[in-house]
Amino acid sequence: MTDAPDHPDRAASALPHLGALIGRHPRTVVVVWLLAVVAAFGGATGAFGNQSLFDRLQSGDPAVAGENLQGRDQLVAAGRSATSTHLLQVTGVQASAPASVAAVRSAAADLRRIPGVVSVAAPQLVPSGIGSPEARALLPTTGDGFAAVVTFDPSLEGAARDRAQAQVDTRLRELVADVPGAKGTTGGLADLIDAITSQVEKDLRAGEGIALPVSFLVMVLVFGGFIAAGMPIVGAIASIGGALASLLAFSHLIDLDATVVNVVTVLGLGLCIDYGLLTVSRFREELRSRVQGRPASEITHEEVLLSIARTVDSAGRTVVFSGLTVAISLGGLLVFEASTLKAIGSAGLSVVLVAMLVALTLVPALCVLGARRLLKRGTEQAPEEGVFSRLATAVFRRPVLVILAVLVVLGTLAAPAFQLKLTSSGKELLPVSAPQREFFTQLEQRYPQLSGPDLQVVAETPLARAQEYAAALPVVDGHRLVGRAERVDDTLSLVSVDVPGGPLGDTARHAVTALQADRPDFPTKVIGQASGLHDFTGSLRERAPYAFALVALATLVLLFLMTGSVVIPVKALLMNVVSLGASLGVVVWVFQQGHLEGVLEFDSVGAIESTIPLLVLAFGFGLSMDYEVFLLSRIVELHERGVDNDRAVIAGLQRSGRIITSAALLVVIVFSGFVAGRLLVIKETGVGLAVAVLLDATLVRMLLVPATMKLLGTWNWWAPAGLRRWHARFGITE
Template sequence: MTDTPARPSLLRRWGEVVGEHPWRVVAAWAVLVAMSFALALGAVGNEPLFDRLGSGEISSPGDARDARDLVEAAGGGGYADDTMIMRGVDLTDAQAQAAALEALADLNDVDGVAQVAHPLLFPDGPSDARAAPFVRPGEGQASDVVTVVGYESSLTAGELEQARARVADGLGELAEASEASSSSTGSVKDLVDAIVGQVSTDMKRGEGIALPISFVVMVLVFGGFLAAGLPILGAIASIGGALAALLGFSHLIDLDATVVNIVTVLGLGLCIDYGLLVVSRFREELRAGGDGGPGAVTHEQVVAATGRTLDRAGRTVIFSAVTVAISMAGLLFFPTVFMRASGAAGMSVVVLALLVATSLIPALCALGARRPLRKGTETSGDEGIFSRLAAWVQRAPWLVITAVLAVLVTLALPSLQLRTTSSGAELLPTSAPERQFIETLAEDFPALSSPQVSIVTTAPTEQVQRWAEQEAPQLPGVEQVGQVEQIGTTDAGDAVQVLGLRTGEVDPLGERSRDLVAALHADRPPFDAAIGGQASSLRDFTSSTLQRAPFALALVILATFALLFLMTGSVVIPVKALVMNVVSLGASLGALVWIFQDGHLQGVLDFSSVGAVEATIVVLVLAFGFGLSMDYEVFLLARIVELHERGVPTDEAVRLGLQRSGRIITSAALLMVIVFSGFVTAQVLAVKETGVALVLAIVLDATLVRMLLVPATMTVLGEWNWWAPRWMKSLHARYGITE
């Protein structure tokens, strides 16, 4: 183990450079991490990352995006409206009316306000038919009244903020002048800001939970505070780098707030996993290269141990990072901005974790070389709990295979009933005031909420009106057909018409709304039109995802197959690994449906089921889960292949490979579960779903699959594990990846 190769590899030479100059590497990383946090948090004069995030909208090619673009081209769109609900208002009180009109006039005079809507402002006052949507009769003379303030679309962000502050004061004066018993205000912008802010809070809480617990586990794994702290320092560096990378991406593509949680927690988990592997191997190499106690370790031995660590553990880290990056790359095939943003950001974070593991962590190891050595080696004997587990499995492999597959298939069955959604206010807990306001407005004043489905067109008004009167009311799910409204003209001079169709549902993604969108796509209006609304947007997302999924799957499957073949020289092992991953992911997806869609464990996990699973989270969980599963596959196969290439029989190689890698796999999985468990406590539903799904995927993969199903299937296959056509064996002999 201490011999020096005649021609050291590039990784070994790099490791020796790091071991020779560890202070320089650490200092460079310290500067980079400080700059990353400063940029992400806006401490250097730039806009902070969280101020550049959005939430809740799925933007995919299709009718919904076309409708939105057409509305914006005509000068409409946006969500710069403030709404106030006043309770217990007497609209017949002349004195209160006069005071209210004065307050309304002041609101109209605020710079940046385009219009104010209130029952008293209609020509015939509250008795005007057009005022009816703004009034909800109560007991006696008391009524609930809504006021809507719209802003000029040309306002800058700063001007809009100033105008909203003055309007907030004006609305308070209006409520007082109207002698309302109570009032509440809100807007879609407030909702989006609340979701983004809650995501930020969830991320801090999650990392605040994950890091300390991870550190305690690392202390137990390594038997010392210093060695345990090295991967944690690397993880902190990864968080800073991830946030800075996301800030850069936010200037190129739209980023959803939930992306931040997902990619930063991925970087955090990978850095801890890779750090575990690198620190363990460094201690092993340092012990093997020394001939005395801790005080006898020389600088030359530290440099040599660092080189050997990266030459061996570094290869595993690189291979693992490539497999995870392949899963992230699959997301780039989807046309949805959210998916591509997640894929690009995820790949950048994987690269960051790789850089930390192959530079910062070994440099820290070199600086603290004598301290880790005092606690002993990381060597493991050939006999232990994992070898005994493998021997037990090998005595009845078919029974194990049958039992494990039965469990996984049973868990996967609920996924056949998967129903997706794209929540808005439902992302927040029911106690959130922003969610309560939006839901109250939709329930008490349904005519003021956006129609569930909208028809946007540049066709002549007469043609649209004729269709609205004769055919639209016959469509399935339609309860009310709105008036044809001209919202403006495009730069080309085309007048844009909008027709709202209401289904009577509070939920814009209810069954009737979905059925209506499906009917409109099957039998489109007799004029060129785009179908807008959340149900239409979700349909576009689902359609585009299904269209692009085969290309993404082909990339991930072929690339993963090629990498595993180069590693093992076998065709059977890569195919088996891919099949087992599919079964494992199906089980975690089924459990996700059972918990969140069916509403089980609502009390335990503190959430309110919306009867569906977030559409984007399903795709992300499959991509991230696949990458993490292959990560553990690499850890296990690397040991088994190494032993088999030395001439060890397959059954013994499986038993010894599981014994020598089982501790690393179990520790890595435990740490990753801890990291993702921090986000199970999230208040934002999408973040909570992600945390639960990935925890389930990791637990199932690291226990049932890696510890039971892999050794059982390899035992049954025997020497057939290593089969490949002769021409592929020649390719592996020439290009295979070996130690």
């Protein structure tokens, strides 16, 4: 059975026309892409004098418009900002030593003259003396040393803030140098954010440095040559450039979290390798069907043109369907309220478009230019029988047993997902050895009042009433909450609350619920990490049904348009739910329960970052449907020619199995490259998506799909009569 002679004439459609156009002007297409990629990388890295993408990134809680954000906004409006303070921790000296007192007072005078600095605090500057209660917060709970706090104008931003902080850091280093034996470290929330965004850039480079070379070597083995292997890699590099450029554009429209860059770039890289592999393989297949065993040197230009037109028509159609399914899954993220999820969804949609354009234009142009080199090792057609047809035949002998065995494995892997606990880490995102994480860990241990309270209550009332409220806080988990009230302005007060277990512990989470349930007779807003997580998870629960309904409905319609069946889309949806549940269970087992800490070099925080489940589900669903479309496109193609169900499944798996497993292996390599990064949230994303792809391409596509299609037989293609007529009129078929 060969492809070329049996295809209906689709010359009037747009895709073969696009393929023919590329075939006539391949060099023009490559040059245009080269200029676009150079411009994209230059713009994203700031090479043209503009602000780079990484300078525009932010980091923080995945905020939603809830009580936590409202309370923070009230404080910022009143001149309070967590990012406006910069701290110095000094060790190795006594705070009361004459050298310390003289150095601090001299430095404070200089610091106050720096534009943008509002105030300077240190125990040596307290009017009532170092031993007074007012100075206690700036003295360590154990050991020697002292702390100093420099406060910037909250309205100071951008280059002005950078200049001011650089001058402050210089003067603080001089302060430490002026005290014999002293050692000092500086930090603050702004520095922590910078450390996280900087680590994103390093992880991105490290991930690509691992993924691209290893992917290239694997593709050399898959294709049996450097030329064929290089084409998807060139496309992947173009995709990375397009991804970074689109993210830079989005950064001017919406706030981008630091993790968005890694997640979206990885998606673009994986999709482009998938689509490039599919396109190059299909082109070789089409060209071989026309050459019929003749030497590669005798391939005519007309045969190349016909092959590329057919490739863009057939493989391009699969790419378009696949891209739409991935876009649908990412579109579900736009339903959620959190700006981080919206940013990933929006930027991800643009990256899918870039990957589709690369597969439909750049990779075909490269195929035309290297056509004869692609078949240099032989022009014989691949046999209709092989490893995957034999695997399908074996599965057909015991379909029920295969289905039960696969479901048991997936169910076992999914079990830990029922213990899922979400968190929203700050410094814990960084490795333990990171300077800013060490700074904040030391700050929490030695200066607990400076490190910030576990919870705060913004109270719209004068200080006196806020103090009464702070003295009568409820009992939570057997502990009476202790609050400290301070004045913000005449009508606004702030109550700081410390709870056992830290700002994201169970007691802090229960305290948020208790404080929100037991309000005083004046307006209050509970803020802090636990409050932000409470708002975020509440928003997820509210929006998730709508997102799932949107993705499920759109996927069902798209697969129906492709197959003309109601059964196949429903089955695909159910199988994806099971496999994604298994991948989420593996993430919980590894990161929340702390298994493989030594192997993957991370420290478990006892929970999963709050955005990870949605990212694994959305991206994993898109990639799973990617391989579903790869397989179904071949099965449907054969079924439309009149091949019976069993033969269509066996032949379809044989023709697509090598592409699916190779593409999945390459995507797993890409995601594994980013597991080598040091940022916790990137490790979790990498592991989750690598496992999702691995399970889908092996257990689901190679075993579960053929087993269920054998069991259902002709029922696979069932649809109500009305829908069959609608599909005959509007369906997208070969």
